[in-house]
Amino acid sequence: MNEYALLHRMDSEYCYPSSESDLTIRLRCAKGDLAEVWLCYESKYVIGTSQKKVPMKKVFSGELFDYFSVTLHETDTRLAYVFYLYDGKDYRFYSEEGLSETYDYTLGFYNFFQYPYINPADVIRDVPWMHEARFYQIFVDRFAMGDRKKDTSYIHLKSGEIPNPKSFAGGDLKGITEKLDYIASLGINALYLTPVFRSVSNHKYDISDYYRIDEQFGTSEDLKELVDACHAKGMHILLDAVFNHCSEDMPQFRDVKEKGKASKFYDWFVINGDRPDPEKLNYEVFAFCDYMPKLNTSNPEVADFLTGVATHYIREYGIDGWRLDVSDEVSHEFWRTFRKAVKAEKADAVIIGENWHNASNYLRGDQYDSIMNYSFTKCCLDFFARKTLNADRTAQRLNDLLARNNNVVNDLMLNLLDSHDTHRFFSEVGENPDTFRNALYLLYFFPGVPCIFYGTELAIPGGYDPDCRRCMDWDEAEKIEATDLFQDLQRLTEIRKTHNFRTENVRIYGENDLLVVEYEEGEDTISLVINNTDEEKTCPYGRVKGNDRLVSICKGARA
């Protein structure tokens, strides 16, 4: 028995409540090491008198580790537990003190594992509408211009041109509203817009007025109209909360620049000295951008201001949640305050962080609901683009990713192939349409919520920022219904609509160089088989040509 590999952490993704009576418990062990795992548990106040022993199921199989899991449904949730392990040779107990041949329950209160009580406030809450969502990310300036009366003198970038960091293409909110039918035709029912508030840049991640829609993008009426139009079509819409930093043009920062320490906004920022000096960069900023001063969210006034912004757009415009820019550089403390305010305003508003790494400490029910799943992106790049992972190892990596978080969160993860902050995935796979389509299928089949970047449906290419932010090609979009990608999106949408892809039902594995994603639905199985090689391969689901894929729906148990 490989004791080094065993891992269980109480009150973590290894032990979490998903309702007032449901507690899921996981154990990690070395891959292939354990043949059977049981959970021995009972109320901690009758320890040693009434253990139940339930088998745990192997749910994920990663690169080095297997993960076993069981979900308990108990009314007395004050649970003490130990694991009972069998490796084909020996039986062992596993408690807070490690492995032992026997376990003395009479001393158990010192070393059992426990979940002491499910408090409603600590339950990891779901956002049910997210399970039905298929997202489309729009970089507003590059999508569509709807306001034909506006001053267009700032616009210099035309469709088909390569953007530079200062390009403006004229996209606006009205343009999005006009294109909602087109977007819906792709099977999309949720939007996430990059920032729309007043800012001098094209990306608007440097905001000078959080209460004003940038005039290039339109008016507050335009936003209201867009949100209402979305809702009328059954679409949800998220805005981008840039709360880590603002623009040097924000009046509060200008006040500090003018008055220094005498400004009542001095503590809104993090300044080393009497007043901010862009030359010396004596204040904290995003990256090294002197025009993006960091907001001091540890200052309660700033926290109040920002949560005020967050609730304002929910209350006054009815938006359905927020994507949080650079959220990993803002404090846990702030996100807890933010969550309380947002959820009080709209209980099913969704909160999606931008954390590129394991963010399990932000995803414990008290901060975000979800993150942009860039670790999934990376895995897709390694498999489809760089081909540094074969099907087997990709399956393992994807299993390890699912083991990072609890299943409530897994089912809410915003999965993406690319965004405004990466190369276009189509370019990453050398513009190979078959590989690109394979990736799109995986995106839609992976547990969580798929999100495509505008233009994905047209296989728009592009390198790193700003090249990934080219204009939407509306001439091509006119002809989209004739494309394979459109057919794929129709099919994938139909599949997502008629099946309920949940982490608790998924099995992801490699078989004969094929990547298989398989969901059990009662007796039935729906599966995706991806061939990422150039040669035809065979698996029990059938033959799959090189760089092709197969979706199979088996009624009844698999042969």
Next chain:
Amino acid sequence: MNEYALLHRMDSEYCYPSSESDLTIRLRCAKGDLAEVWLCYESKYVIGTSQKKVPMKKVFSGELFDYFSVTLHETDTRLAYVFYLYDGKDYRFYSEEGLSETYDYTLGFYNFFQYPYINPADVIRDVPWMHEARFYQIFVDRFAMGDRKKDTSYIHLKSGEIPNPKSFAGGDLKGITEKLDYIASLGINALYLTPVFRSVSNHKYDISDYYRIDEQFGTSEDLKELVDACHAKGMHILLDAVFNHCSEDMPQFRDVKEKGKASKFYDWFVINGDRPDPEKLNYEVFAFCDYMPKLNTSNPEVADFLTGVATHYIREYGIDGWRLDVSDEVSHEFWRTFRKAVKAEKADAVIIGENWHNASNYLRGDQYDSIMNYSFTKCCLDFFARKTLNADRTAQRLNDLLARNNNVVNDLMLNLLDSHDTHRFFSEVGENPDTFRNALYLLYFFPGVPCIFYGTELAIPGGYDPDCRRCMDWDEAEKIEATDLFQDLQRLTEIRKTHNFRTENVRIYGENDLLVVEYEEGEDTISLVINNTDEEKTCPYGRVKGNDRLVSICKGARA
């Protein structure tokens, strides 16, 4: 290289800020596996251009694992890092994606480890006075009677008698005030009292009025007098916050019993039905005690009420913090609210939870400062009482305990051999005075804060509750200065006063059946060597007789 054993979790005890510029990073590996470990790090915004490579030091050596650590002091705290490992044969990088022979920093933003930014709100804060503290836990009813005018008709237990669950001995607050000189003579400078609020029981863990001192224990003036007298002597004093549950006699619960769902306090409790029925036990309680209804701390009214109690005793009486009863069954959410209120009232008030297990999720700077360290207790029991662990394995277990938490917390842990909830340690070691003294030395030498249960200094025996709660023997106490234990406490107090025992300087190991606890202080070393066997043993510090101990202060480096 044993990859199964490698463990690093971002934003946990493996990576935590202890100030706005100090970040400690740890890595776990298989015991003896790695010869050298380096941390390669830099600002995440210049990734791949400016890595610093610093060696990490092996700080803990547990049963299966070694733990390496380094503390960084940086002004730019937006840190990306990977580990570089050498096992005597191979060099490997270790990132979020596991081991690799090479590491591509240009793709690092997808898979480096990171601490994205030290926000002041997320720093794990110290409680400096705790480092000087030597605690004494008093079970009030059994300690000393000071009020000679009170109605004594409720008192039936006399000194020397064995208590039963309904015994009353008459101890009160005035009694403690009168005995402060005695307590101080033991080297004690901090008190923790079991509950003192109105309650019908002797232990008063079932409180009916949180704003009244129980009349058996005295008046609010008596509490004020006690707190002032403590402070005048440079002592700190903590009270016991029983916030998980109350008494059936609490007016709010009586109201619900009377009016059922019509009561405005119905949601203060967790009731399944129209009204609480002790026969059916259709409401949640502590353990299975129908007279101890659980408080619904998820109800903001209840949370407000309880934080009001907590701040009241700090503001009006000046107490120095709270010990939290059954704190693991109360929500994280509540403790976060509680902490904010308490720290706002008194920044250096200490918050000590009663969690018998790994409580690292409560000890991340946002909830408690510390817990009662019952895992330390268990280790002492296994070594000194049950002798199921030898010196080597005890040292390993103690190292593993230190690896559970960050060092800010380790240095604040309330270490104890016994309490009102355990057997007396003196009885656990078969009343062997030498073994008992050895354990006392370990208690005072272990990183954190020692806490002795009243009567420890007299080696009072006792089994489980209520036997562990016998009366203080004041006749014996008169003669205490002639005892070995008194001399030990003098010596240990002097040692704690003149040395600064911090986790970052400790080394705990077994050598030739001896348990060694060693602190480096610049060039000097202070060490405790414990012989828990019956035979004389030798180590570089000298010979130690069976069941004896040796304290050694070496000036200059150890030979």
